[in-house]
Amino acid sequence: MSQPSPSETALRRDWISALAKAPPxxxxxxxxxxxxxEMLRAPEIGxxxxxxxxxxxxxxxxxxxxxxxRCSVRLAEGAVGHACVQGRDKAHAARAALADALMQTAAxxxxxxxxxxxxxAEAAGARASRAARAAATRVEFFTMLRGEDA
Amino acid sequence: xxxxxxxxxxxxxxxxxxxxxxxxxxxxxxxLTVAQIREQMALAVNRVMAEGSLYDPDLAALAIxxxxxxxxxxVFLIRAYRTTLPRFGTSRPVDTAAMAVDRRVSATFKDxxxxxxxxxxxxxxxxxxxFALAAEGEAPPAPQAPARDEPVPHVTGLLDRDGxxxxxxxxxxxxxxxxxxxxxxxxxxxxxxxxxxxADEGFTLSLAYSTQRGYGRTHAFVGELRIGRVxxxxxxxxxxFAVEIGEVELTECDTVNQFKGSRTEPPQxxxxxxxxxxxxxxxxxxxxxxxxxLRWQELGEDFTGAPAQDEEFVLSHCDNIQxxxxxxxxxxxxxxxxxxxxxxxxxxxxxxMQMQEAAx
Numbered sequence: 001m002s003q004p005s006p007s008e009t010a011l012r013r014d015w016i017s018a019l020a021k022a023p024p025x026x027x028x029x030x031x032x033x034x035x036x037x038e039m040l041r042a043p044e045i046g047x048x049x050x051x052x053x054x055x056x057x058x059x060x061x062x063x064x065x066x067x068x069x070r071c072s073v074r075l076a077e078g079a080v081g082h083a084c085v086q087g088r089d090k091a092h093a094a095r096a097a098l099a100d101a102l103m104q105t106a107a108x109x110x111x112x113x114x115x116x117x118x119x120x121a122e123a124a125g126a127r128a129s130r131a132a133r134a135a136a137t138r139v140e141f142f143t144m145l146r147g148e149d150a
Numbered sequence: 151x152x153x154x155x156x157x158x159x160x161x162x163x164x165x166x167x168x169x170x171x172x173x174x175x176x177x178x179x180x181x182l183t184v185a186q187i188r189e190q191m192a193l194a195v196n197r198v199m200a201e202g203s204l205y206d207p208d209l210a211a212l213a214i215x216x217x218x219x220x221x222x223x224x225v226f227l228i229r230a231y232r233t234t235l236p237r238f239g240t241s242r243p244v245d246t247a248a249m250a251v252d253r254r255v256s257a258t259f260k261d262x263x264x265x266x267x268x269x270x271x272x273x274x275x276x277x278x279x280x281f282a283l284a285a286e287g288e289a290p291p292a293p294q295a296p297a298r299d300e301p302v303p304h305v306t307g308l309l310d311r312d313g314x315x316x317x318x319x320x321x322x323x324x325x326x327x328x329x330x331x332x333x334x335x336x337x338x339x340x341x342x343x344x345x346x347x348x349a350d351e352g353f354t355l356s357l358a359y360s361t362q363r364g365y366g367r368t369h370a371f372v373g374e375l376r377i378g379r380v381x382x383x384x385x386x387x388x389x390x391f392a393v394e395i396g397e398v399e400l401t402e403c404d405t406v407n408q409f410k411g412s413r414t415e416p417p418q419x420x421x422x423x424x425x426x427x428x429x430x431x432x433x434x435x436x437x438x439x440x441x442x443x444l445r446w447q448e449l450g451e452d453f454t455g456a457p458a459q460d461e462e463f464v465l466s467h468c469d470n471i472q473x474x475x476x477x478x479x480x481x482x483x484x485x486x487x488x489x490x491x492x493x494x495x496x497x498x499x500x501x502x503m504q505m506q507e508a509a510x
Contacts (some may be wrong), residue, residue, distance in 0.1 A: 063347050067240060
């Protein structure tokens, strides 16, 4: 197996993350038909220990766990896909692994356009909508007329 | 002493059936769904996730429903479920400076990069019951404003630039894990923070309040409080690189505390730290006060005998599942124990009376 280039790694990291963070129902709606595949690791529910840093920047400490589901698949044509998604939705993990595998085949442009682009746009929209509500609660201080200025 | 007692089986089955009926309440009233609890009782869900030490809003909502709203019972259900899951790995430490903040306030600086963002807060509400909520209706949409795409750096970083506050240099000492090794004292700060992150909110609040009232006073200001979402990055061995697998909502509190100086070091502020799953600022502020109080030895302060300074006291009693487990077990059958005590009291009384008679 040839070593992937740093930019290929960055691209793959990006799509795996978009698939993992997708709302499961949305991913199922965008990718309804699943290609022929073999399960290398059937969807399995577990946890990941989430760490923080002391004071935000110091040594790590264990904050608590989160639930995750992981899955690995192989397409009939040989591409292998992996997923590790937040939560306990096995269908989400299986779909995310399949999409990761498809992104390594000739189907990549179709998956990018039909699945990843809408997911990215919706995630950006949701983020922007929260940011806009937060921005509306930002305090704009003004100084009242002070005695010595009068 | 425990002893197997038979004969309660039918009564237990009936008790559980009645519990299910009581949980449901009046069948004429629509049943709550788990999604309704997750969306509309979000702060209860957050507390169960934080103290259950497992981030999963759907599971926490289910636990609250099953526990009839008893949050400690719900935490118990989450802790029990967690033990059935394999752990796949550990995340990279989350970067709270890169948090997408819903709320970010500082009590120490008015003007700061990123601004004071109030977020969906109860602060400044009049705490008057809102009877409009008793009637069903849609909330009006919240106002929106153009978001400024600017960084929101940690406030303590601003003080650190001038050396006015103790630094927290990056360090990759592996974190000890309370859920894998038994608690040993003295505990490292990392271990104390893990224990406090999952500690009972009420206990942590009371201890923090006791420091404010003078039992281990540390003169805390909230340097910064922020609530928002951070990405969780995990190294996946099958890929050979780290990917973001999701996002968690966290509350972070950094306190600025009384200064300390010595012959060799000029005076500078010290810090306490709190980080809690979900939106839970009471707990995050409490955690940072207790964290700071526990650091007395490291910072060369006096031990005044205050409970919040006593690591053994704090760490041994802060977990509500341990506490309630031991507390509530005394209501379970102790017939043999008690029989022995009864026997002992009878014998002592007999002996005392015999001595009295002999004396007369």
